Amino acid sequence: MQATVTLLQTALLPDFPSGSAIVYHQDKLYLVGDDATYVRVMDTQYQEIARIPLFETTVPRIPKAQKADLEAAVIREWEGVTTLLLIGSAATPQREQLISIPLSNAGTPLFYPNPLIPALQQAGLTELNIEGATIIGDKLVWANRGNDTHRTNHLLVTVPDIETTAAPISLTMIAVDTGIKDTPLFTGISELCYVAQHDLLLLAVSVEATANAYDDGEIGDSYIAWITNVSTRLHHRALTCDGYVALGAVSEVLKQQKIEGICVESITADSWILHLASDNDAGATGLFRISFRLTS
Template sequence: MKIKLIEYKEVPSFPSGSGIEFYDDKVFLVGDDSREVMVLNKRWKEIERVPLLPGTEARVPKAVKSDLEATTVVTVNRIPRLLILGSGSLDKNRNKAILFNLDSYLKDEFDLTPFYNRIAKAGVKNMNIEAAALVEDHIILGNRGNRKNPVNQLIITRNAFWKHQQQAEITLIDLELPVKDSKGIGISGMAYSLLNDTLIFTASTEQTDNAVDDGSIGDSYMGIIENASRKIGRKSLKVNELINLGEVHELFKGFKIESVCIQSEKSNRMKLHLVADNDTGKSYLFKVRVKW
């Protein structure tokens, strides 16, 4: 896999970018403690901001934030929606799903406690859902590992699982990374290319032994899983390639890459947007070309 950085931008007025999605030539940016969704064009010019959570503070305090970390675009009743998920790392406030209508910008909220409880009983030791992607009619959730529990797990379920949480499919797959890091590499974002049947994911290292506390920032990575739809039923899943982004370009060093989305795709090539933070309350955008 070859990765080329083609653009970079600091977004000082939007805190803690954690999720990024591309739809209808627009970029939708979510922050784990932001009260708004930021809408930009594909050149990153701000179009508007849409309220997502109540309140007036720019950042939701950590003790009460919903920790909105995982995003993907789904279709429900033929309407495109941005699915935004809380990490589940704490029972209070973080077991939340928001369905954000991409036509009207109206939203619905769901309490995911029943579903998250089932995930924990199925074998997820430390809940910290940081990534999501729609693969055909499946939704794949990425549970982030840490130094104490280093295994990243993919949770396979179905679209609209929030409507029938007690019955929705749950299958766990361990993600086998080809690179080891003493700090522990944790998955942070995902995007699926239907054209290439390829799952792209981002990951990063952070010196923390749990799913709640922040730690010093290490390296960020991008990984690729080919033939993704055919691997959904397996017990473990090997990554085809994992690249340290700091070795691609100096600008990636010191950032936690939090999420990825696809702007355009051709056979074995894509243009991607990445969002990052570095625990300062700002967000940072990267645009890359990927070939494999």
């Protein structure tokens, strides 16, 4: 399969730091930043509609040593309520938390320790860095990003109601090869998005020169990769992406953007409309609306 991508719209949010995840639900976009104090709710033209407060602080960016490092977000039905689940990277003890936000009536965020940490450690992951998540059927699938030292990405398959499931929590770990051959640098998964209509998993993949899950590094290019028939392959021990597109080849604007968020707004017979969020490690967030088309 080949992908055709067209850049439709861009926006820079200098007042929203470190965009790390973006999800779409009922004509709204929910933007998360790894050191931001709130979730920004926007329309599909990137105009702010509302804010969901998360942390009380007097500074616009939570200091690196203190931040929850919220790197992944999913919309799911939980106990009969549509919720936005935010997941910390788990790279440090401060980042081992989940936040569940009921979306009806702008519910109060509920904070939980991440109960999957013991299972992840027992599974043999050398270093935790949760960077993506999505719902596939009745499973919650996370992405653990590798780095220049630990050069393997993993999908972590578990239950969706992670907060209330009694231990021990079931876990399947799948090594993922992004399949990207046009760079010698390590390409790490930075977000997931499941497209149920086509049983296809989109992966935001980016290059960042860092030897661990804590430090930032020089930013390279980003890609969108995909895995087909993914719901039938979640029992595999290893997967290789079936294809990818280099975003830097689409537009100069997309070169050396660290894409950390990806979501689908709409799907038609001709193309899909996707939204991407980037983090420039300097306190701003880039947003990109693209047309995405897969052909065999």
